[in-house]
Amino acid sequence: MTLAASAPCLPPQLMERHVLGMAEMGYLGLSEQWLLRRAGDLHWRLIARAMGQREAVFTCAAGEPLYAAFCATRLHITSPERPQLGSELTLAADLYRVGHGRLASVQRIEVDGIRIGQVVLISTFVGRADPSSNRSIVRRAPKVLVVPPDAPSLVQKMARNASDVARSAGKDELEITSVLPCPSTDFNAVGLLYFPSFSALAERAVFEAGASHVRTLQSRNVVYLGNLEPGERVTVAFNQNPLRQHAFLRGEDERLIAVMRTRYRDMTGQSRR
Secondary structure, eight states, rough: OOEOOOOOOOOEEEEHHHHOOOBBBSSBOOOHHHHHHHHOOOOOHHHHTTOOOOOOOOTTSSSSSSEEEEEEEEEEEEEEOOOOOOOOEEEEEEEOOOOOSEEEEEEEEEETTTTEEEEEEEEEEEEEESOOGGGGGEEOSSSSEOOBBOHHHHHHHHHHHTTTTGGGGTTTTOOOHHHHEOOOHBBOOOBBBBBHHHHHHHHEEEEEEEOOSSSEEEEEEEOOOOOOTTTEEEEEEEEEOEEEEEEEOOOOOSSSEEEEEEEEEOOOOOOOO
């Protein structure tokens, strides 16, 4: 039996602050990998709190483990030059619902009190039909349903568009390369390819193919369509535009596991910090 939590008047919110050091910063600014990991943790903690739980550990009515897996994410940075070593970064996250069975967190990014961007994460609950296979991921309902307020219209639109992106695969002339994910660095504690690793794998493939290192991320939209087994190689197909990139990630059997659209800012001529 699935229980429904009552809907709050305002979206549940969590906030955390960090002093930016080497762990939080990347080559030319804020580390995307660190930021996504923190944002993902806030998202899961928001869901747990809305369910009345202290820990972000989820189960279905039958007691089997569930995971709040991401369907789509969007990271947008308006001022990539503002984060500096020693600055204080604030993440403030609100939880919403997006249609049936999906939850979204909208997270504001501030540096020293100035808003510099936003992260939007949309998730659904999934489990494994076969406990030994990451290819057997299926949607399942949690033991307690969360009923936060409806998401803003832009988030609703992002969720609707996510279901259509697979149709765009292969329409451009793309360069193709492959990367082998490492289980100890790219997979998470439940044995799935961790959601920040999708963009990290794409970045490695594109850089190896000759992309500039003197650019910084402005926005990245990712739609997640599947997962990998440890030891499975990923194929990355991408266009050659240095500042606007469209990439497709596939498993070894050509199944599409992610689609991403990325924008960069050229940092040529600007001093490194």
